[in-house]
Amino acid sequence: MKKIFILxxxxxxxxxxxxxxxxxxxxxxxGKDIKKSPALAFTMSLILPGAGQIYVDRFDVGKYFIASxxxxxxxxxxxxxxxxxxxxxxxxxxxxxxGIDPVxxxxxxxxxxxxxxxxxxxxxxxxxxxxxxKIYDPEKFFWWWNSDESRQKYKDIRIKSRAMKYYxxxxxxxxIVNHFTSAIDAFILAKRFNLKPELNFKPHxxxxxSLKLNF
Numbered sequence: 001m002k003k004i005f006i007l008x009x010x011x012x013x014x015x016x017x018x019x020x021x022x023x024x025x026x027x028x029x030x031g032k033d034i035k036k037s038p039a040l041a042f043t044m045s046l047i048l049p050g051a052g053q054i055y056v057d058r059f060d061v062g063k064y065f066i067a068s069x070x071x072x073x074x075x076x077x078x079x080x081x082x083x084x085x086x087x088x089x090x091x092x093x094x095x096x097x098x099g100i101d102p103v104x105x106x107x108x109x110x111x112x113x114x115x116x117x118x119x120x121x122x123x124x125x126x127x128x129x130x131x132x133x134k135i136y137d138p139e140k141f142f143w144w145w146n147s148d149e150s151r152q153k154y155k156d157i158r159i160k161s162r163a164m165k166y167y168x169x170x171x172x173x174x175x176i177v178n179h180f181t182s183a184i185d186a187f188i189l190a191k192r193f194n195l196k197p198e199l200n201f202k203p204h205x206x207x208x209x210s211l212k213l214n215f
Contacts, residue, residue, distance in 0.1 A: 038190035045186035049178050052186025056193045065182040072178060076171040083164030090157040097150040098143040109141060114155040118144040 036056045045052030045062075049069045053062025091110065094100045098113060116122040119142055123135045145151040 036190040036193045038187045041186035041190040042183045046179055046183035049182035052183065053189060056189045058189050065178060068178050072171055072175045076168050079164045079168035079171060083161045086157055086161035086164060090154055090161060093154050098145045100143045113143045114158055117151065
């Protein structure tokens with residue numbers, strides 16, 4: 001297991017050709033037939049996409065899964081951060097144009113001020129609907145938009161903020177897909193690795209060659 005992780009970190013600094021030559025030299029020095037565990041390759045790539053491919057000497061394939069993993073996480077965190085920034089921008093806009101106090105307010109409050117000009121309009125509507133438990137205390141939950149245009153702009157910013165967070169969830173789905181795709185690919189590559197013929201030589205009273213096909 002320790003050797004696996006050493007090879008993984010070496011792969012970050014070696015080119016695909018260098019890594020392949022390193023593995024070939026290992027086979028020559030050890031003089032042993034090296035087989036790869038498909039289950040281990042699957043597990044490694046399931047945890048970290050690309051790791052299983054490196055384990056079976058296919059850094060040329062694994063590097064694409066690694067690059068995809070990094071890119072998808074950057075997209076995920078980037079969209080989440082942008083959505084949070086937009087939400088903060090909307091709140092600051094409401095402070096200036098609706099006179100709200102954002103302290104100790106939940107998301108329901110910030111959603112309600114999207115659709116009503118003032119807290120009095122909101123309370124009047126809830127009174128007609130007999131939803132008395134939803135009526136706000138005007139002193140603690142005051143808002144009054146200076147114009148419908150400002151309210152609509154606030155709503156548009158909030159919609160965009162929610163959209164960014166929604167897209168971030170899609171990026172997370174692709175992260176999961178990348179893990180399973182890499183794991184399945186690593187499993188198949190390990191199977192193929194164990195099937196390929198190996199050419200070994202042993203210095204014994206001259207030079208002896210043998211061709212071995214693993215099944």
